[in-house]
Amino acid sequence: xxxxxxxxxxxxxxxxxxxxxxxxxxxxxxxxxxxxxxxxxxxxxxxxxxxxxxxxxxxxxxxxxxxxxxxxxxxxxxxxxxxxxxxxxxxxxxxxxxxxxxxxxxxxxxxxxxxxxxxxxxxxxxxxxxxxxxxxxxxxxxxxxxxxxxxxxxxxxxxxxxxxxxxxxxxxxxxxxxxxxxxxxxxxxxxxxxxxxxxxxxxxxxxxxxxxxxxxxxxxxxxxxxxxxxxxxxxxxxxxxxxxxxxxxxxxxxxxxxxxxxxxxxxxxxxxxxxxxxxxxxxxxxxxxxxxxxxxxxxxxxxxxxxxxxxxxxxxxxxxxxxxxxxxxxxxxxxxxxxxxxxxxx
Numbered sequence: 001x002x003x004x005x006x007x008x009x010x011x012x013x014x015x016x017x018x019x020x021x022x023x024x025x026x027x028x029x030x031x032x033x034x035x036x037x038x039x040x041x042x043x044x045x046x047x048x049x050x051x052x053x054x055x056x057x058x059x060x061x062x063x064x065x066x067x068x069x070x071x072x073x074x075x076x077x078x079x080x081x082x083x084x085x086x087x088x089x090x091x092x093x094x095x096x097x098x099x100x101x102x103x104x105x106x107x108x109x110x111x112x113x114x115x116x117x118x119x120x121x122x123x124x125x126x127x128x129x130x131x132x133x134x135x136x137x138x139x140x141x142x143x144x145x146x147x148x149x150x151x152x153x154x155x156x157x158x159x160x161x162x163x164x165x166x167x168x169x170x171x172x173x174x175x176x177x178x179x180x181x182x183x184x185x186x187x188x189x190x191x192x193x194x195x196x197x198x199x200x201x202x203x204x205x206x207x208x209x210x211x212x213x214x215x216x217x218x219x220x221x222x223x224x225x226x227x228x229x230x231x232x233x234x235x236x237x238x239x240x241x242x243x244x245x246x247x248x249x250x251x252x253x254x255x256x257x258x259x260x261x262x263x264x265x266x267x268x269x270x271x272x273x274x275x276x277x278x279x280x281x282x283x284x285x286x287x288x289x290x291x292x293x294x295x296x297x298x299x300x301x302x303x304x305x306x307x308x309x310x311x312x313x314x315x316x317x318x319x320x321x322x323x324x325x326x327x328x329x330x331x332x333x334x335x336x337x338x339x340x341x342x343x344x345x346x
Contacts, residue, residue, distance in 0.1 A: 011033075011035060011039060011043050012043055012046065012047060013342055014033045014035070015029055015033060015035075015040065015043045015044065015047065016047060016052060016053070016072070016342060017342045018032055018033060019053060019070055019071065019072045020072055020096065020097060020342070023056060023057070023059075023069040023070065023071045024069065024070055025059060025067040025068065025069060025070065026040050026041060026044060026067070026068070026070065027067060029044070029070070044070060050076075051073055051076045052072070052073055052076050052077070052096075053070050053071065053072060053073060054070070054071055054073050055068050055069070055070060055071075056069050056070065056071040057069045072096060072097065073096075074095040074096045074097040074099065075095045075096075075101075075132070076096065076132065077095075077096050077132050077133075077134050077341070078093055078094065078095055078096075078101070078130050078132045078133050078134065079093075079094050079095075079096075079133070079134050079135065079136075079137065079334040079335075079337045079338050079341075080092070080093055080094075080125060080128060080133065080135070080136040080137070080175075080334060080337075081094060081136070081137045081138075081139070081185070081329075081330040081331055081332065081333030081334030081335070081336075081337070082121060082124075082125075082136060082137070082138045082139065082330055082333055083139050083182060083185075083327075083329035083330040083333065084108075084117070084138065084139065084140045084141060084182070085108070085141070085182075085207055085208050085292075086108070086141065086156050086157060086208040086209070087107060087108055087110070087208060088105065088106070088107055088108055089105070089106050089107075089108050089117070089120055089121065089124060090103065090104075090105045090326065090327070090329075090330045091103065091104050091105075091121070091124040091125060091128060091330060092327050092330040092331055092334060093128045093130075093334075094331060094334040094335070094338070096338065096341075098189070098192050098193075098331065098334065098335045098338060100324075100327050100331055102128055103327065103330070104124040104127050104128060106120055106123070106124060108120065111156075111157060111158055111159060112157070112159070113159035113160075114159065114160065114163050114165065114168060118165075118168050118169060118172050119172075121136075121138075121169060121172075121173070122172050122173055125173055125175075133175065134176070134337060134338070134341055135175045135176035135177060135178070135337050136169065136173060136175050136176070136177050136178075136333075136337065137177070137178045137179075137180070137185065137332075137333030137334050137335070137336045137337035138165070138166075138169065138177060138178070138179045138180075138333055139180060139181065139182035139184070139185035139186065139329040139330065139332060139333040140154070140165065140179060140180075140181065140182060141154040141155070141156075141157070141181070141182055141208075141209060141211075142154060142181040142182075142183075142211065142227055142229070142230055143181075143225075143227045143230060144165075144179065144180075144181060144226070144227070145225065145226050145227075146179065146180045146181070146184070146222055146226035147226055148164075148166075149164060149165060149166025149167060149177070149178075149179045150162055150163065150164050150165065150166075151163045151165045151179075152227075155209065155233070155243075155244045155245045156208070156209070156244050165179055166178070166179045176337075178333075178336050178337050178340065180222075180226075180333070180336055181211070181213070181222075181226075181227075181229060182205060182211070182329045183203060183205050183211040183212055183213035183229045184213045184220050184222060184229065184332075184336075185213075185329050185330075185332035185333040185335075185336055186203050186205055186213050186290055186322070186328045186329045186332045187201070187202075187203040187213030187214065187215050187220060187288075187332070188213075188220060188332040188333075188335050188336050188339070189322075189324055189328050189329075189331045189332030189335055190203055190215075190288050190322060190324075190328070190332075191215055191218075191220070192332075192335045193323075193324070196218075198215060198218075198286055199215065199217060199218045200215065200216055200217065200282070200283070200284045200285055200286070201214075201215045201284055201285070201286035201287065201288060202214050202215070202275070202278050202282065202284055202286075202287055202288070203215075203287075203288040203289075203290055203322070203328075204271065204274075204275060204278075204287065204288070204289050204290070204291075204294075204305075205290050205291040205329070206255070206271060206289070206290070206291035206292075206293040206294050206301070207291040207292050207293065208292075209232055209252055210231070210232030210251055210252040210255055210256075210271075210274075210291075211229050211230060211231060211232050212229045212231040212232075212278065213229055214228060214229055214282070216282065216284075231251065231274065231278070232250060232251050232252030232255075233245045233247060233250045233251070233252060234250060234251050234274070235247060235248070235249045235250055236249060236250075236251055236254065236270075236273065236274070237249035237254060240253065240254055241253050241254065241257055251270060251271075251274045254270050255267050255270045255271060258270060259293060264297060264300050265300075265304070267293075267304075268297070268300050268301050268303065268304025268305070269304050269307075269308070271289075271301060271304055271305060272304040272305040272306075272307055272308030272309075273308050275287055275305045275308065275309070275319075276305075276308040276309055276310070279309060279310065279315075279317055280310070284317070285316060285317055285318060286317070286318045286320075287305065287317060287318070287319045287320070288320055288321070288322050289301050289302065289305065289319070289320070289321050289322070290321070290322040290324075290328050290329075292326070294321060295321070295325060295326065298321045301321075302319060302320075302321065305319050306319050
């Protein structure tokens with residue numbers, strides 16, 4: 001597994017993580033981190049020397065000398081994040097705050113193979129390279145193993161079977177790489193954006209496929225084999241049409257058929273039924289909708305999902321569209337890599 005903890009120790013990561021939330025004083029850093037003022041002073045001096053923090057103004061605290069504010073130098077380090085759809089590759093460049101600074105998008109050939117993908121990834125990465133770059137995060141279609149970096153057998157991509165994608169990408173790019181399912185990186189992006197507000201939530205990604213990223217008790221839920229969230233391949237019609245996964249009557253197959261024939265009401269209702277089941281199963285209070293199908297018809301998908309949710313007043317569920325638009329998966333992949341830099345668990 002790629003080691004991205006470039007900071008000199010746990011204390012550095014703690015201080016820098018606190019500074020990511022906004023301007024902060026040395027006293028506040030000591031209070032929030034549990035470190036001694038002396039330890040904070042040493043860490044701050046080191047981070048300023050590394051160009052990661054900068055003194056920025058003062059704050060009056062009543063009687064006494066104003067306290068110096070410290071601010072994260074967001075563009076001192078950069079990260080790349082990639083989204084891999086079955087027909088498109090998107091790469092975004094972010095700063096340490098996760099803000100998207102630039103992007104590159106390219107089509108992928110039908111049923112592309114690993115060598116083709118790695119070369120196209122390298123081409124887009126080269127166009128966004130910087131000497132401040134920490135590495136690359138990749139959000140890929142599942143199933144895959146997040147821990148080992150192996151893509152198993154993603155539906156609709158017949159050339160991929162137990163492919164060590166993380167190792168191949170690191171070798172070609174010459175950079176550290178982290179790999180996760182696209183739904184997981186998308187929910188990472190929402191968790192970064194909304195913080196403690198988002199603790200028990202699902203992100204429903206409706207693109208060429210349909211999957212779910214789950215945030216349970218504030219942590220991304222990946223499952224035993226890091227393959228949780230393949231919800232699009234849940235059967236909801238026993239005599240339904242065949243799905244690319246080999247089963248019949250899957251949510252994804254039914255939705256895609258309805259969308260293909262232009263029946264938006266049916267397509268959004270299917271997603272609504274699926275989301276309502278998730279709400280009942282997981283007892284979540286936030287649902288975020290994302291993906292190209294949703295972004296093309298946001299009002300219809302919002303209405304379709306809300307119409308199927310429980311109506312009880314004691315079961316409120318907030319349903320929203322991600323404001324990160326087409327970048328949510330790729331930005332989340334970059335944030336996943338940045339989580340390593342800040343010393344946070346993936």
